[in-house]
Amino acid sequence: MAGTNDPSPFAYEGLDRTIHEKARLGVLTSLAANPKGLSFSDLKKLCGLTDGNLSRHIQVLQEAGLVSVTKTFDGARPLTTCRMTPEGRRRFIDYLAVLEQVVRDAAKAAEAGGTLREIKPTTA
Template identity: 65%
Template sequence: MTEAPFAFDGLDRLFHEKARLGIVTALAGHPDGLGFTEVRQLTGLTDGNLSRHIQVLEEAGLVVLVKGYEGKRPHTSCRLTDQGRARFADYLDTLERVLRDAARATGSVSRTGKALKGPA
């Protein structure tokens, strides 16, 4: 057993912020990426907030922006990098462990009525 079993070091702060979690979750389901407008609509963020959060993710090497044109109109798309996809998967594994541990500690059940089980 680790010294601090509830430290949850794998909860990467880059993903754990609500807006960035929404952005990365949206991108995770679209390996070829999404346009800026699509991400904005899916997350409900303003242009400024979305730009700033994408910048943070881009600086960390988790997303890549591709700027170009669709016809004569400028178009920016965003996609997860391989590193971003792998780190997000690790984050989700840790988050699942958090949920199992919390459910076990509180005796909680899932919305489907099934007991949430942790590792044996």
């Protein structure tokens, strides 16, 4: 985390753009809560996404190495299961730590009644 000597303490470099997108954040949060994975249809319901939209977000997460996708059959029906990879879990936890810092800094600014520019970031 940035120290008090950092000239850009509110840059929050650890906010990974791949994770930070709203739908992908929802997908990863769902998968973090379900380590054995979730079916495509369960993810679609949990995240409120269309088939095409979820498919595209899963593709982005898969290309980034954050999720793995397994395609099997449940009887004659195809079953797509998504799981967070170990690398995905590590990056997600790192992302959450930065997000927690954002919340701490914003809360500190709100409590002080000042603006973020006037407040020094806290160190974790």
